[in-house]
Amino acid sequence: xxxxxxxxxxxxxxxxxxxxxxxxxxxxxxxxxxxxxxxxxxxxxxxxxxxxxxxxxxxxxxxxxxxxxxxxxxxxxxxxxxxxxxxxxxxxxxxxxxxxxxxxxxxxxxxxxxxxxxxxxxxxxxxxxxxxxxxxxxxxxxxxxxxxxxxxxxxxxxxxxxxxxxxxxxxxxxxxxxxxxxxxxxxxxxxxxxxxxxxxxxxxxxxxxxxxxxxxxxxxxxxxxxxxxxxxxxxxxxxxxxxxxxxxxxxxxxxxxxxxxxxxxxxxxxxxxxxxxxxxxxxxxxxxxxxxxxxxxxxxxxxxxxxxxxxxxxxxxxxxxxxxxxxxxxxxxx
Amino acid sequence: xxxxxxxxxxxxxxxxxxxxxxxxxxxxxxxxxxxxxxxxxxxxxxxxxxxxxxxxxxxxxxxxxxxxxxxxxxxxxxxxxxxxxxxxxxxxxxxxxxxxxxxxxxxxxxxxxxxxxxxxxxxxxxxxxxxxxxxxxxxxxxxxxxxxxxxxxxxxxxxxxxxxxxxxxxxxxxxxxxxxxxxxxxxxxxxxxxxxxxxxxxxxxxxxxxxxxxxxxxxxxxxxxxxxxxxxxxxxxxxxxxxxxxxxxxxxxxxxxxxxxxxxxxxxxxxxxxxxxxxxxxxxxxxxxxxxxxxxxxxxxxxxxxxxxxxxxxxxxxxxxxxxxxxxxxxxxx
Numbered sequence: 001x002x003x004x005x006x007x008x009x010x011x012x013x014x015x016x017x018x019x020x021x022x023x024x025x026x027x028x029x030x031x032x033x034x035x036x037x038x039x040x041x042x043x044x045x046x047x048x049x050x051x052x053x054x055x056x057x058x059x060x061x062x063x064x065x066x067x068x069x070x071x072x073x074x075x076x077x078x079x080x081x082x083x084x085x086x087x088x089x090x091x092x093x094x095x096x097x098x099x100x101x102x103x104x105x106x107x108x109x110x111x112x113x114x115x116x117x118x119x120x121x122x123x124x125x126x127x128x129x130x131x132x133x134x135x136x137x138x139x140x141x142x143x144x145x146x147x148x149x150x151x152x153x154x155x156x157x158x159x160x161x162x163x164x165x166x167x168x169x170x171x172x173x174x175x176x177x178x179x180x181x182x183x184x185x186x187x188x189x190x191x192x193x194x195x196x197x198x199x200x201x202x203x204x205x206x207x208x209x210x211x212x213x214x215x216x217x218x219x220x221x222x223x224x225x226x227x228x229x230x231x232x233x234x235x236x237x238x239x240x241x242x243x244x245x246x247x248x249x250x251x252x253x254x255x256x257x258x259x260x261x262x263x264x265x266x267x268x269x270x271x272x273x274x275x276x277x278x279x280x281x282x283x284x285x286x287x288x289x290x291x292x293x294x295x296x297x298x299x300x301x302x303x304x305x306x307x308x309x310x311x312x313x314x315x316x317x318x319x320x321x322x323x324x325x326x327x328x329x330x331x332x333x334x
Numbered sequence: 335x336x337x338x339x340x341x342x343x344x345x346x347x348x349x350x351x352x353x354x355x356x357x358x359x360x361x362x363x364x365x366x367x368x369x370x371x372x373x374x375x376x377x378x379x380x381x382x383x384x385x386x387x388x389x390x391x392x393x394x395x396x397x398x399x400x401x402x403x404x405x406x407x408x409x410x411x412x413x414x415x416x417x418x419x420x421x422x423x424x425x426x427x428x429x430x431x432x433x434x435x436x437x438x439x440x441x442x443x444x445x446x447x448x449x450x451x452x453x454x455x456x457x458x459x460x461x462x463x464x465x466x467x468x469x470x471x472x473x474x475x476x477x478x479x480x481x482x483x484x485x486x487x488x489x490x491x492x493x494x495x496x497x498x499x500x501x502x503x504x505x506x507x508x509x510x511x512x513x514x515x516x517x518x519x520x521x522x523x524x525x526x527x528x529x530x531x532x533x534x535x536x537x538x539x540x541x542x543x544x545x546x547x548x549x550x551x552x553x554x555x556x557x558x559x560x561x562x563x564x565x566x567x568x569x570x571x572x573x574x575x576x577x578x579x580x581x582x583x584x585x586x587x588x589x590x591x592x593x594x595x596x597x598x599x600x601x602x603x604x605x606x607x608x609x610x611x612x613x614x615x616x617x618x619x620x621x622x623x624x625x626x627x628x629x630x631x632x633x634x635x636x637x638x639x640x641x642x643x644x645x646x647x648x649x650x651x652x653x654x655x656x657x658x659x660x661x662x663x664x665x666x667x668x
Binding site: 009011012013014015016017038039040041042043044045046047048049050051052053054055056057058079080081083084086090092093094095096125126127128129130132135136137138141143145146147148150155157217218220221222223226267324325326 | 346347348375386387414426461466479484489
């Protein structure tokens, strides 16, 4: 790809497309399985239950403090496998380029994506690029699909969750949502908030073998509130959260205060919510706090008999119902 | 999803998104593995080499004679596995919806996608939807990733291709490209050309167990010309095609004649090019012709010692070099 900008011809299946793939994608992502000439990557047999997950990524701006759409696309899919109790093995990558995207930016993002994959120990083994006409895309949309193999001692699901089980979160919530919001500059605000976008594999791995681990989830779109609702609905019980126990960085709290947002609805991209047997809570918390990613982990609530609601105990001793995210009160940040 | 049009709030992770997924996607695609509550689908262990492939889909118009973007997304991924010698097992689906897309059209397309998956015997087990703002998408972009297990007797690759090997095509070329071009109405042309978009699984399956099958490819973007170039480059030899032997429907030939296109560069979405040992050519051809999808299969050329060129013998006894698709002389149709 010699040109400074992506052209429609980079998607036509011909020479320019081949060169784009070779010089930008294969260059950064190359591995033994990624065969540019094959229709499908040939992989070794795997012993064990397979897991499959997929996610699409659209974020504006494409690069933000703490990450970019490339690393996000790897983390998101790695994290979905990790919290499901699976070790990520391979990824596929679909790229929707908008005509006019700067080559330099694409190269930066693909390198960042490759770095995130290396860090998580996964190989991008299959890919595809399409170029859409100017004005029909957002610069760059990505979709990543991950294949993993079961690594958790027991299958994780809400079916095993019982009243009394504890909720843990691995770190402060809302950093990613706030960082992207600020990076857009829409509100005339600036701030030092950095996205938490990261692989949660070490956090998930730390709990995989523990009896009493019921369920994990990474709170992305819809934030902690949405995960709490999924748990309440899936278990058919009340989730009770303690506001004072939920870690929120001062910078995030300040932005939310000014704009009237609740940080519990803001996306994280590197946190885990775990539901554990009460007997496991302190052990799991200690395991997380021993990791650099989990230093601020906290016990934030529990499941109790009752309607499928999410109740937040406020810092002043009161209670409020945390509504399910309904319409779109939040800027689109993921 | 009660509204007639997709809104940004259908992508926010909250109630509206959940309802969209339940009423439109799960309704059509439901199967034992598709767990709307899980981050990743849990699948049984598979004995054998795994294959992974992915493709992004952007087509305008979203529906055209003979198919739509939904069935295309399934066929494309199923076909990539099939020609690689793998039986497709599971698919994942990423959906990029543009704000304002009509609900009715989305429902039609998702149902068509589900029908194509049922026909190919694959289950869509994981999915994700994102909504992009009006003017940042093309109505609907899809990405599908497929997991398959090796079914061909031997691994298929260009490494096994030798001078003398024959090239077969399973049916007429350029139907898809022409049908989509006409459906756009850009040229003021109308015609009865119907896309060939279909699963090639039965065609691939018919050859999987045959010794002497070297390589298969479905000629999509860039058409037969691009596949011929891949073979020439991959083998390091000349591919020689006989113009008169390449099946082209009269309607396709007429449109190409008028617009000055070469049908060899037009996309197919339901054809296979196979490279076989010369001793297998007639058997393979007979196997294809016995199938409804392969009635018009033809022996179209061979590989010979020489530079990595593609030579076409014209109907008048001459020869021309078939260039690799360079810039973008063709309307974007896939």
